[in-house]
Amino acid sequence: MGITTADFTAALETFADRIRDAREELTALDSAIGDADHGINMDRGMTAVREHLPTLRDGQAGALFKQVGRTLISTVGGASGPLYGTFFLRLGTALGEAEDVSPADVARGLRAGLDGIVGLGKANLDDKTMVDAMTPAVEALEAGAEADFATALAAAADAAAAGRDRITPLVARKGRASYLGERSAGHQDPGATSATILFEALRDQLGRAG
Amino acid sequence: MGITTADFTAALETFADRIRDAREELTALDSAIGDADHGINMDRGMTAVREHLPTLRDGQAGALFKQVGRTLISTVGGASGPLYGTFFLRLGTALGEAEDVSPADVARGLRAGLDGIVGLGKANLDDKTMVDAMTPAVEALEAGAEADFATALAAAADAAAAGRDRITPLVARKGRASYLGERSAGHQDPGATSATILFEALRDQLGRAG
Amino acid sequence: MKKLINLPDNVVDEALAGVALAHADLVRVESPNIVVRKDAPRQGKVGVISGGGSGHEPMHGGFVGRGMLDAACPGAVFTSPVPDQMLAATQAVNGGAGVLHIVKNYTGDIMNFELAAELARAEGIDVEAVVIADDVAVKDSLYTAGRRGVGGTVLAEKIVGAAAEEGADLATVKALCEKVQDNVRSMGMALTSCTVPAAGKPTFDIGDDEMEIGIGIHGEPGRERRKLAPADEITEALATPILDDLPFQSGDRVLAFVNGMGGTPLLELYVVYRKLAEILDGRGVTIARNLVGNYITSLEMAGCSITLLKLDDELIRLWDAPVNTPALRWGV
Amino acid sequence: MKKLINLPDNVVDEALAGVALAHADLVRVESPNIVVRKDAPRQGKVGVISGGGSGHEPMHGGFVGRGMLDAACPGAVFTSPVPDQMLAATQAVNGGAGVLHIVKNYTGDIMNFELAAELARAEGIDVEAVVIADDVAVKDSLYTAGRRGVGGTVLAEKIVGAAAEEGADLATVKALCEKVQDNVRSMGMALTSCTVPAAGKPTFDIGDDEMEIGIGIHGEPGRERRKLAPADEITEALATPILDDLPFQSGDRVLAFVNGMGGTPLLELYVVYRKLAEILDGRGVTIARNLVGNYITSLEMAGCSITLLKLDDELIRLWDAPVNTPALRWGV
Numbered sequence A, B: 001m002g003i004t005t006a007d008f009t010a011a012l013e014t015f016a017d018r019i020r021d022a023r024e025e026l027t028a029l030d031s032a033i034g035d036a037d038h039g040i041n042m043d044r045g046m047t048a049v050r051e052h053l054p055t056l057r058d059g060q061a062g063a064l065f066k067q068v069g070r071t072l073i074s075t076v077g078g079a080s081g082p083l084y085g086t087f088f089l090r091l092g093t094a095l096g097e098a099e100d101v102s103p104a105d106v107a108r109g110l111r112a113g114l115d116g117i118v119g120l121g122k123a124n125l126d127d128k129t130m131v132d133a134m135t136p137a138v139e140a141l142e143a144g145a146e147a148d149f150a151t152a153l154a155a156a157a158d159a160a161a162a163g164r165d166r167i168t169p170l171v172a173r174k175g176r177a178s179y180l181g182e183r184s185a186g187h188q189d190p191g192a193t194s195a196t197i198l199f200e201a202l203r204d205q206l207g208r209a210g
Numbered sequence C, D: 001m002k003k004l005i006n007l008p009d010n011v012v013d014e015a016l017a018g019v020a021l022a023h024a025d026l027v028r029v030e031s032p033n034i035v036v037r038k039d040a041p042r043q044g045k046v047g048v049i050s051g052g053g054s055g056h057e058p059m060h061g062g063f064v065g066r067g068m069l070d071a072a073c074p075g076a077v078f079t080s081p082v083p084d085q086m087l088a089a090t091q092a093v094n095g096g097a098g099v100l101h102i103v104k105n106y107t108g109d110i111m112n113f114e115l116a117a118e119l120a121r122a123e124g125i126d127v128e129a130v131v132i133a134d135d136v137a138v139k140d141s142l143y144t145a146g147r148r149g150v151g152g153t154v155l156a157e158k159i160v161g162a163a164a165e166e167g168a169d170l171a172t173v174k175a176l177c178e179k180v181q182d183n184v185r186s187m188g189m190a191l192t193s194c195t196v197p198a199a200g201k202p203t204f205d206i207g208d209d210e211m212e213i214g215i216g217i218h219g220e221p222g223r224e225r226r227k228l229a230p231a232d233e234i235t236e237a238l239a240t241p242i243l244d245d246l247p248f249q250s251g252d253r254v255l256a257f258v259n260g261m262g263g264t265p266l267l268e269l270y271v272v273y274r275k276l277a278e279i280l281d282g283r284g285v286t287i288a289r290n291l292v293g294n295y296i297t298s299l300e301m302a303g304c305s306i307t308l309l310k311l312d313d314e315l316i317r318l319w320d321a322p323v324n325t326p327a328l329r330w331g332v
């Protein structure tokens, strides 16, 4: 049997909890190369998402993620609102009406979400954005999801963290950090950091399932 | 022979020098119970006065002090401008055309100047203003000027300093310090401090003469 | 000291040069540092002038123009101007109908304006003076310097200027200014101090969790230091003494003026205004007119003041009358 | 953090409540946090809306009213608003002639406005958008987020609003906004940082002898940190890159806009204006119009920005056209 909507709900709750815990850290990172609001933005959004979860837990995974996406778009603002919002909207659309979600479906769905972010934000690899954390994570999942979902999820989380750290020395070319030019080099990207938190939450909650 | 205009000019130069030296101190005192400008105001005024001194040195003492008063009124502003300005105007008027100024004339002149300040500012003793330093100083001079000018000038300077310190614990009833109510207690009054500097300058320069 | 200035001693002169360049359509700047309405003197019109230390911008220079002041006399920062300035301004705006001096109640301002008035009268100019003393933080007393002139001054200059523009005579204009003074009350507070350019350091030190209640407009400490509080509490702390002092009563119509001290964002002033409106509503006092912004400041000080003026139809009409100055403009 | 606020999360809502109370004659505030011109929608008139994070007051809410914006969408402090706001504002001001979105060039603003525009178009509303990107501190490039939208936005909103008020159609209004964008350039600097209420501490630390050159309007550090310099030098450092970028040439007429970042006294802004006028005069550039004050701010940040707009008769006429908003008012 596959991954249940309850599993996804648990993962979203964990993501919300950890964003709350990382609120100050994410905002501090954004202070250095942005406008000091990424933690505040993500926490505002995930707090709103949390309120919807109870009513969505028993439905379809597709409906769950679409609602999460709409909620983030309507509450976060900034760059991360539309980006994360589109990510979850596309994920939900990819899962569609499916009652039974397989690890391969999850990998396909996350790829669709990532494509949505890239389509909207036009960021390339090495532009120093969340895309640099998400891309290797999704690739790791695509590679191993069917063989061993738990292991693939762990690899994905590690890949996200590696991507997050790999771009720290780079000069940002997208988002607010790009306004700093050379000064953005050497600072960890807030969005890549929140994206890594997302994949860690998926690892810790979906690993048991599937 | 009496006190020459050159003696008075020297005293004014000394006053100007010491106001310059005390500029920060006077401003700091005014920061505590006023608006942080007494040193700046007095220095601006005495700097303007200093420019006139060379041309006035050889004339009458009365003309010298009248010009000093007019200059202070036109350059100082604030409360101290009209007050010190009137003080010197009245002093100059009292000395009049006299070519030869006696210690008694000086005492009478300073009394006239003090009366001018009180008439304009309406301050009573213990209101915590320059009047509390000048009043005992003028009295000391009136008491001893004819007997021994140098000693009387020294007594006047000491009386001014004593008056300045005596009112430090008091609550101000005139000037900006009065707005602070009880909070003005325990702070040294800027104007009483500059007035003491004036009488010390008179002591150090006129003591030799007369 | 971090300021956009050159030499501290030149800041007032350089700023006035900037004002002259930016607002040549409304004012001219003349020696000795007076800001004069471009078309002054206007024959037969009562001239209205004011002045005080610099550092309160836009007051007073920003209020020179049609329907408000005919001239302003800016002194050194926080230092009342010298009589030469008020005399020159009085001469520059005298159109034969006399000149009103609007003087804020500070020892220095009073004395310097008085000396100028005497000199002007000696030249045969008809000069009257009205002293604004609206700060309820200071207890009114015959034995002290009395209350400070603060936010009420801005409202007096607008209303009196409108009457003079309409052709009211000197006695009427003076009586009107006294009427404003009798019906206006203010109180202010500070979150931070400010730095007088020539002094180079903040006038007072204050902790991160402290505020000064009952300040004036010269960067001086207030009547008392309190623990920092939420905006709603602060608004209560300012509004209550004002309301009780006049007193303002149920049924009264007022002009509610929330003023920033210079370093407080507009966003916060509206937070204060919201609470003030709630308080007045609770007391049955109607806000008929309002003004929110930085109009009488203490350099970069963070904080605010509240001013309430009890209105009647005459004051409302004169407040609404056309005004065209650098800082206040409507009806034109 | 020393601010006149209650709960940091409530500051925007409470300030908007204050705006609604203070300016009920000009605007109304509706859910989800939009400031709408009181008489909107006006049939047959092109609607002009803008929006962005809060903390830049008076922009944008202070520019809603006759002759300028029909609606403004304030987001959380320094955070672009959400599409729901722009959709609601677009619906509220649509008088059948279409709606122009004036968008400052920030990734978040662009994306949120685009999402709203799609939703509005899906409802059959004719929506066009123009992106303002006037900050010369950022090199323009296809591979980056490009230049920020700063001071030029204020001028675009005034000029475009005047054309819409005159009845220009959507295509004309859009073309005019692009014309302003093509002819306006800005650059800013900071003496201090500012504190986002929800963050609770200053966005960056800076030494007493340092300044940030090339900042935006979100309290972020600038392109480079330099030693503090006199106002004249700072004015040169901002004006030169602006003049060379367009470039502005001898014989050009410009609107010179000296803007305060929120915590800098007006006195200092006029010191900067004085030097700017001298620099332009030296280059043979004529200041035909000017604006000096705090119009696009970063909370309580101390600093300033300079904006130059190359003018022609059309732009001058539209700049002079009547405007009646909380923050800009003339000709009415």
Ligand SMILES: Nc1ncnc2c1ncn2[C@@H]1O[C@H](COP(=O)(O)OP(=O)(O)O)[C@@H](O)[C@H]1O
Binding pocket: A030, A034, A035, A037, A038, A039, A041, A042, A077, A078, A079, A080, A081, A083, A117, A120, A121, A122, A123, A128, A129, A130, A131, A174, A175, A176, A189, A190, A191, A192, D078, D079, D080, D107, D108, D109
């Ligand atoms: N064009 C883009 N594509 C993908 N991610 C982006 C883009 N622009 C910014 N980001 C991400 O968004 C993060 C900032 O989000 P946030 O601070 O919430 O929004 P804002 O920058 O509007 O304040 C950045 O750290 C970066 O990872």
Ligand SMILES: Nc1ncnc2c1ncn2[C@@H]1O[C@H](COP(=O)(O)OP(=O)(O)O)[C@@H](O)[C@H]1O
Binding pocket: B030, B034, B035, B037, B038, B039, B041, B042, B077, B078, B079, B080, B081, B083, B117, B120, B121, B122, B123, B128, B129, B130, B131, B174, B175, B176, B189, B190, B191, B192, C078, C079, C080, C107, C108, C109
């Ligand atoms: N009414 C008064 N009579 C006499 N002296 C006064 C009076 N008011 C103020 N002073 C003196 O003036 C001093 C302040 O002068 P200054 O700071 O230069 O003017 P301001 O108070 O206008 O800033 C006070 O310390 C006090 O001694």
Ligand SMILES: [Mg+2]
Binding pocket: A030, A034, A035, A036, A037, A038, A078, A176
């Ligand atoms: Mg951010």
Ligand SMILES: [Mg+2]
Binding pocket: B030, B034, B035, B036, B037, B038, B078, B176
């Ligand atoms: Mg003083």
Ligand SMILES: [Mg+2]
Binding pocket: B035, B037, B078, B079, C053, C078, C079, C080, C108
């Ligand atoms: Mg003073």
Ligand SMILES: [Mg+2]
Binding pocket: A035, A037, A078, A079, D053, D078, D079, D080, D108
């Ligand atoms: Mg943001």
